[in-house]
Amino acid sequence: MDEFRVIEVKQNxxxxxDAEADELRAALAHEGTTLVNLMSSPGSGKTTTLxxxxxxxxxxxxxxxxxxxxxxxxDARTIAATGADAIQLHTGGMCHLDADMCRQGLDELADQLTxxxxxxHRDLVFLENVGxxxxxxxxxxxxxxxxxxxxxxxxxxxxxxxxxxxxxxDLVLVNKMDVAPYFDFDLARFEDNVRSRNPKATVIPxxxxxxxxxxxxxxxxxxxxxx
Amino acid sequence: xxxxxxxxxxxxxIETLGRENDLSRVSSVTLELxxxxxxxxxxxxxxxxxxxDRSDLLRGSELVCESTPAVTLCDACGxxxxxxxxxxxxxxxxxxDTHLLYGRDMTIKQIEAC
Numbered sequence: 001m002d003e004f005r006v007i008e009v010k011q012n013x014x015x016x017x018d019a020e021a022d023e024l025r026a027a028l029a030h031e032g033t034t035l036v037n038l039m040s041s042p043g044s045g046k047t048t049t050l051x052x053x054x055x056x057x058x059x060x061x062x063x064x065x066x067x068x069x070x071x072x073x074x075d076a077r078t079i080a081a082t083g084a085d086a087i088q089l090h091t092g093g094m095c096h097l098d099a100d101m102c103r104q105g106l107d108e109l110a111d112q113l114t115x116x117x118x119x120x121h122r123d124l125v126f127l128e129n130v131g132x133x134x135x136x137x138x139x140x141x142x143x144x145x146x147x148x149x150x151x152x153x154x155x156x157x158x159x160x161x162x163x164x165x166x167x168x169x170d171l172v173l174v175n176k177m178d179v180a181p182y183f184d185f186d187l188a189r190f191e192d193n194v195r196s197r198n199p200k201a202t203v204i205p206x207x208x209x210x211x212x213x214x215x216x217x218x219x220x221x222x223x224x225x226x227x
Numbered sequence: 228x229x230x231x232x233x234x235x236x237x238x239x240x241i242e243t244l245g246r247e248n249d250l251s252r253v254s255s256v257t258l259e260l261x262x263x264x265x266x267x268x269x270x271x272x273x274x275x276x277x278x279x280d281r282s283d284l285l286r287g288s289e290l291v292c293e294s295t296p297a298v299t300l301c302d303a304c305g306x307x308x309x310x311x312x313x314x315x316x317x318x319x320x321x322x323x324d325t326h327l328l329y330g331r332d333m334t335i336k337q338i339e340a341c
Contacts, residue, residue: 003341004252004254004339004340004341005339005340005341006337006338006339007244007248007337007338007339007340008336008337009240009241009244009335009336009337009338010334010335010336010337011240011334011335012332012333012334012335013233013236013237013240013258013333013334013335014236014333015240016236016239016240017236093231094229094231094232095229095232096229096232098232098236134229134265135229135232138229138232138265139229139232164265196323
């Protein structure tokens with residue numbers, strides 16, 4: 001019988017994911033593909049925002065969407081109805097995607113595009129992460145940029161309650177501004193709460209349903225894609 | 228809630244280590260969890276039992292979780308304090324201009340193996 005011995009490891013649990021994420025980011029930059037990781041609570045309007053964004057930008061850049069959900073293909077079908085290429089990723093019960101799952105999704109997307117006789121290159125790929133303000137923020141997916149959507153009914157205090165989400169994002173879209181008069185949502189207080197956690201984050205108020213404020217978001221995306 | 232994902236990463240890392248070091252069985256894995264890592268040890272244990280028993284190297288192994296303190300630095304007065312006790316406001320000078328030094332990390336400290 002072999003003797004068990006203690007082996008010192010001292011390895012950060014996230015180190016391997018972070019390395020895979022950096023590798024993916026470098027590969028995407030080399031291919032000229034911008035990957036935007038879109039995160040939010042369920043029901044904040046990620047799919048609606050994407051649908052309108054694709055409609056506005058599809059003529060000037062090639063776009064595809066990877067929908068990540070625990071189950072179902074409702075979102076992928078909604079996006080496909082806009083005419084954009086979309087694939088559905090199932091996380092198998094997990095509440096987030098990591099860098100390896102994201103890379104597999106991109107490979108699958110390229111395969112699917114090639115199979116349908118299309119150019120597999122995309123200027124812009126959106127990863128619609130699992131609806132959740134906690135777990136997706138913990139794992140670097142290898143995306144070029146992280147974007148969070150916060151909708152007005154969720155309240156302006158969310159950056160205080162879910163600090164990591166607002167610390168890792170480059171941009172915060174405040175969606176459903178059309179219903180702001182019916183809620184105690186203070187945009188200035190929200191911006192202060194975001195900046196206290198992340199001074200570099202940009203905040204853009206929008207309404208994906210009416211189109212209000214969306215031009216600023218499109219401009220932000222255009223400059224990101226141009227690099 | 229992301230405990231299962233963390234467990235998968237830990238198992239991948241240890242399986243790599245096992246291949247590199249010709250290990251055949253691991254009896255225990257010790258993790259150091261920062262106080263504000265947001266990980267719930269009991270959920271981690273449940274996820275561990277489920278996932279480790281599907282690995283030849285790790286079947287039946289025990290997961291040991293050790294907590295490491297979270298420390299925040301006050302940028303205004305330069306002192307450090309316990310994050311869990313005092314949050315984001317410095318207990319010495321009352322400034323909110325503070326940032327977390329450590330306490331979010333998750334580290335595989337050691338394993339017992341043969």
